[in-house]
Amino acid sequence: MEIVRVSNLQKAYGDNKVLKGIEFTANAGEVIGVIGKNGAGKSTFLEILMTLKPYDEGNVLLFDKELRVLSTSQLEQIRKDISAVLQPTQFYKTLKVVELLKLFKAYYNSPVDIEQIIADFKLQPHRRKYFDKLSGGWKQIVSLAIAFLSEPKMLILDEPTTGLDPHMRNMLWTYITDYNKRTGGTVILTTHNMDEVELYCDKVMLLNEGINEVFDTTEGILSTGYKSINDFYLSKVSI
């Protein structure tokens, strides 16, 4: 089943044309890595998919519906099926980790067991700490745990493993892979870590000079003679 279909997507910030005609599709159950150099437009692309940012030209269909023509209530309906990593805000200051998880569980009306999430994300030692007292990496982990609470049909993660130590990175990828197998949810993420793309992503989109220079399966890319996805990236993208 097709979850996302993007055609000729264009977006500029003033004179800075960032996306110049992106073609992209995501099917249910796929894990897709969006790669490209700093400033290539990855976050802009994800924010459009999250329905947070307007676009100038082209079509973006989420769950078969064109975003541009949706009413506010239709957009809200679609957002229920999407989850994204929330940025830590001032609002979390007064809440402990376990309270935050309970709050979002109630907000999403989530069937997910909080104790299970705490165990899966190794949050037991931190459950009674205030969110704003956590280290950067643990804030990231809590934000990710919240994103999974709603059991979304589509999960959008902007550099989810940046700032995580190797164990936490492993833990997160295990969780993403399990979630994907268990629920058939689609995951679209950005990362600068090409080893992670090679290990865990079904498909890769390389954003370069505003277009999807390559959009293929990870296996497809490797079968064209590259030693690794890192090798592929380095030979395709110049500084």
Ligand SMILES: Nc1ncnc2c1ncn2[C@@H]1O[C@H](COP(=O)(O)OP(=O)(O)OP(=O)(O)O)[C@@H](O)[C@H]1O
């Ligand atoms: N709100 C904004 N207003 C103006 N320009 C912006 C805005 N957001 C992003 N840009 C510009 O758009 C371009 C793409 O930025 P974006 O953050 O999408 O890239 P990215 O691929 O995610 O980069 P990185 O890998 O460094 O996170 C950059 O030139 C950036 O300066």
